[in-house]
Structure formats: structure tokens, C-alpha cells
Amino acid sequence: MIEGISREIIKRLGLHIFVETGTDMGETVAEVAGWFSEMNPAFGKISDYVTTGARYYSLDSKPIRYPVFQNAGESLFNIFTVDIDSHSYENAKKLFNTNKNIKVFQDNSAEFLQKFIDNKVFKGEDTIFFLDAHWGKY
């Protein structure tokens, strides 16, 4: 889960593209989506939340609140998240399907990042990378 200090870094540096490797349950995506919604109304207005159980593998984990968006148009603010695990991917696709500025992928993070750079989605600026893909046999 991302720390609140990242919000300040994003704001102060005027970043608007968030790239996460390792989606897992989408907890960081939910958090950053809330920040982006406040920073840029075009990213999408939060109309509701869906709250689920905590992470099953962490005793300190609290229930996760996922924003539900209304009127999410085209925005310069975008979130890209990738996970190699099909369950994480399918779950996040459903959770964030009310906002087209949240783009969910299933891939190996190293290959995904290479494609991201090759496709020139990453223009060398305005992007923060949260590299959190680990665990398991990958």
C-alpha cells in the first residue's frame, strides 16, 4: 500500500501519470484514484464507495474502500496498473470499470514497462512509478 507522502510528491512535482507494477487487490489504485479525483475533476467524481474485506494475508489490514466514479471523462491524469496474476487482473478490471482513466493490464511487469516505454506512453516526465511487483514464483 502506498504511503501518503507520495501524494505530496505527486502534487509538488505536478505529476499526473501513475504507473504501478503489482496490482494485487487494487488498494493503492483505490487510494491514488481518490487523490487524482481531488486534483483533477476531469479524472472523475466519486459518487460512492464499495467496501470489501481486508487483505486475507495481513493481520493489520483494514477493509479496502474502492471508489465508484461518475462522469469520468478524458483526463490527463491516468493510472496504469499491471499484475501477472489473472485473478488480481480480473478483480481490478471489475473494481475500476467506472473510470476509463484507470487502465488495468495483465502482464509480467518487466515486459509491461518495456512496452510502456516503447509505445511512448512514457514521455520522460510527469510520471511516477510505484514498483511493487513481487511474490510467488514469477
Ligand SMILES: C[S@@+](CC[C@H](N)C(=O)[O-])C[C@H]1O[C@@H](n2cnc3c(N)ncnc32)[C@H](O)[C@@H]1O
Ligand atoms: C505486494 S503485492 C502488490 C500490492 C499493491 N501494489 C498495493 O499496494 O496494494 C505484489 C503483487 O505483485 C504481483 N507480481 C509478482 N510478480 C510479478 C511480475 N513479475 N509482474 C507483475 N506482477 C507481479 C503479485 O501477483 C502480487 O499481486
